[in-house]
Amino acid sequence: MSLGGQQQPNITVSNTAELERVAKTRKNLDVAEEYKKLKTKENANFVVIGHVDAGKSTLMGRLLYDLGVVDERTLKKYKQEAEKIGKSSFAFAWVLDQTSEERSRGVTIDIASNKFETENCSYTILDAPGHKDFIPNMIAGASQADFAVLVIDSTTGEFETGFNFRGQTKEHTLLVRSMGVQRIIVAVNKLDNANWSSARFEEITAQIGQFLTTAGFNPKNVSFVPCSGLTGANVTKKPKEGLIPWYTGGTLVDELEKTKPSKRAIEKPFRLTVADVFRGGVMHPVSVAGRVDAGSVQVGDILVDMPTGERAAVKAIEVDDEQRDWAIAGHNAVLHLAGIEIDHIRQGDILCDPTHPIPAVSSFNMKILAFESITPMMVDIHRGRLNTAGRVAKMIAVYDKATGTVTKKKPRHILAGGLASITVQVDNGPGVIGGGTIPVEVGTRIVLRAFGQTVAAGLVEA
């Protein structure tokens, strides 16, 4: 068994009577059927990636403003404040930062901090860009994303800096691909700085296109949009006549609308990765927010928290700030829980169907794409929002990237860019329940970092 040191959930509970009381309220709904009946818009989640200062916040702020999520008065206020400090161009970026801040003070659902709707779909921008701790946050976001928007600064010199060996464009892109994201929209941004030059647009699309193919994106899942977050050209509206006569494609929003959310794992056992734990008011002393990764949940269900193995009952559910009887894979949900203490559930834990809990293991095998050269070494293991210390304990095999056949067993080291299998050992935790273990199963996506850099990413294997 490669998932080593597996813990059985020890079914200790804080309050059995409470669990039983809540379980009685279960309406025994067929959630998959209810979901089919529901005529709501599809929801898609995406991450925004790109080099520092590529204009990510400005572009998303512009999008939110043009779609009416932020009103004129608020923008005016930001513009005045921004002018006061001599940075008038920051007003749009503040739209994004401000909404995320405000929302997180209300119902704490940080993963759903920025939402907007188009005609056919509602969207959630995962993890507002510009965050100090951007990469760990991006890993968490990417693990829940249906697609990514890669923002490129097309200003002369800036594109080249962002795209060079140590620039973030490549690291972010490899990361989101490793986290399972298959569709990417490239916003060739700040094209106002390049005089809306078609030659510049083509130069950038050629280079990025080639890189995306080598990073494992299928060209049919990649699209390029010339735009300017600052002027708003080609974000939600076609640019003024004559501005980009050479461009026949759609706006950024048109491209978003073409993107179908990935298929939901509705039939699989329930899994929700806890993004946030909070007191949801007097009625709800223990609440969690997160995305339903698989399966479904309904009021009255008993769940098990992993890796602690504690049970909890679902007292109430909110989806999109509305009270609901159920939630299903793909939903960003708030679950109000009973029968568990607030300090017994942590960010990064997985709430599961108790008949099929995710294993909590102290070691696991994974197939990696090495970003840097790998030897037996200390690493930070990132699994969605969870991050814990560990080490590369064994190097199992290196594969040929084209054919997948083993080229070397028990290698001494794995070269950057190589495909390989390794065993990862989790360090002992500081005596907490589930310490020294991490909830993973076959197919879980893991990112390994060391010295502040991503060194490898891949999937847990059997």
Ligand SMILES: Nc1nc2c(ncn2[C@@H]2O[C@H](COP(=O)(O)OP(=O)(O)OP(=O)(O)O)[C@@H](O)[C@H]2O)c(=O)[nH]1
């Ligand atoms: N000319 C021009 N400038 C822009 C555009 N978009 C953003 N900028 C400017 O570029 C700078 C950086 O913009 P941000 O939106 O903060 O960039 P960011 O990528 O979110 O930055 P980080 O979060 O720090 O990585 C600001 O001075 C913006 O005003 C654009 O479309 N055209």
